[in-house]
Structure formats: structure tokens, C-alpha cells
Amino acid sequence: MPPDRSCGSCTQCCQALEIQILDKPAGILCHHNTGTGCGIYPERPEVCARWYCLWRRIEALPAALRPDRSGVIFSLESRPPVADSPDAACIVGRAVDGIQAFDRWEAVEAFAMFVREGSLPVWKVSDGDATLVNPGLDTARQ
Template sequence: MQSLVRDRTCGTCTACCRVLEIKTLGKPAGTLCEHNTGAACGIYKNRPAACAKWHCLWRKVEALPDELRPDRSEVMFSLETAPTSEDPFLRARIVGRALHGPDAFERWEAIEAIGMFVREGSLPVWTAFGSVASLIYPEPTRADHLRDAIRHPHAARNRGHEEEAAAWRLRLGYGAAPQEANLPGTKSPLGRLDSSPETGETHFATGTAKLFNGTKG
């Protein structure tokens, strides 16, 4: 079970009530839940398990400051998984979703947070608004060279790609149990990828590293 940052609560933030797809309620992604009151959930005590168990990364990563609460920054960072995706960089990824428009990614808080996740380097980093998503890390051209090497390790022709692809395979949970979610020789402040034996889903175990550079400009 992923621990949450102590003394940090959602408050009046209800960003996830719009962003998430909740199948048990028939609620598609990107539409405000009919049970949202504007500042809370109208069925909070009886909300679906999918809602009760889910938390954005602001609730999980202490390094993200108060300014990054989704309703304040207009960007919600989360871990998203698609363990069977053909694209290795979609299997487990950090996504920053703009709530009202892509201009939110130009705010200093979002720039610093994206930079923090890229420097940490454990997982692919994406930004998204609506149906438009952009891969930030690894750099898209680099990712194009790595995809086949990750999916077909024995067919890799470039030694550098082969070694980098092997590291990505470990971090993204290919084959055996996922290893430490960081490149060899580095220490991951966000934790590691853990594979759930019950669901087969991949989860990102976040930590409390002080990586955020809280300066404006």
C-alpha cells in the first residue's frame, strides 16, 4: 500500500473528479463527475473503490510543494499504467495533465516538477491535455531508437541502445520481477516499481526526496 505524505490532504481540490475515468459510475475521463459538489464528493462515504484508493502524486511525493496541488497549479501529476501496451513508454509512466489548457505547463511549478521527474529518471515522463499527449523523457527521437531494443532485446544492433534498453526493461517490469526503478549506479529517491501478484498491475513506490527547486525564474 502506497503511503501518503503526512498532514497533506486534498482539501477542496477535486481535479481527479474530472480527469479520471470511473467505470462503475459510467463517468468518462475528462468530464466532471455528476456527484461533484464543486468542493467535495457528494457520495464520499459510499464512493467507488477506484476513487477511494487513487491519489495523485502530490499526495504521494513530499518533494512536490503545496503550490503543486492540482487546483492551485492547474496540473495534476499521476502514475498511469498500461502493463500490456505495445509501446514500452506507456507501460508505466508519470503524466502531468493540464486541467484547463496547456499554458499551465509554462508555470514555474510545473516546469520544476517535470524537471524533477526527468532528473530522477525512473520512469517515462509525459504531459497531456485532452487527447493530446507529448513524451518529454526520454527525448522522443531517443525513444524511437529504444522501442525496438526494449521489445526485442536480442535484436538490438547498437551496443549503447542495448545497454540503455536493458535498464529500461528492468524499470518497466519486463520479464522477471521489476528491479530498482533507476539506472544502475544511481539512487532512486522515488523508490522502485513493484508488481502486484494479485492484479499484475505495476505501481510506483514514491518516496520523500527533497528534489524540488522551489525558485521562481
């Protein structure tokens, strides 16, 4: 993990993600959110514990791309954000403050970086709509 990459006051994942075990739909703030973090962090569901905010993991993503600053959350996920898709690792960029967040230079550059890397499918998600930006190596070969 890059140095100085903590969530700080960012709790965007607590709103953006669907957490079925908590009956929490995507786009609704989790009732366990304290305003500064997770109120059940030590006992949080496995799906929360396994979820990775890529801003915290990839030093090449600028400070301005922290989700609460940029309105975009990038994550590595085990399945595409579309119904009836087979489980497969992918990069997902979610606009949490509306689709216009994708127009910020930081988000444009981050999507370009993930596409250039090319090994995983890359998705853009906003308001329930998912768009495949890059199919990734495995999908492109099929």
C-alpha cells in the same frame, strides 16, 4: 504521506479523469462531486480508490502545485495515456486548465524532477494530446 497534504477543497481529479465504470469521460465533472468532495467516497469505484495524486504523496512538490492552484495534476498510473499501449507504470502530468498550465515554474520543475529521477516514463497530457517527455529506464533500454 507528507504532513499537511490533504485535498482540501481541490476536486480536480473528479473532473480530469476518465472513470469508465461511472460512464464519466475525462474533462467532465463527475456527477458524484459535491463541490467539496466525493458524494460516494466510502463506496467510490476501485479505480478512484487506487488513483494517487502525487502532490499529496511527494513532499518535494510545492504547495503551489496543488492541482486546483496550478492547473496540473501529477499522478502515478498503471498504463500510459495513449491508446493501445501496454500496461506499465508511468508518471502523468495533466493540464486541467489548458496547456499553458505546463508553463508555470512549479510544473516545469516537477517535470524536471520526474525526468531526473528517471525510472518511470513521464507523460504530458492536455486536451486529449499525450506527449512522452521521458521514456524511463525500462523503455530506454529496449
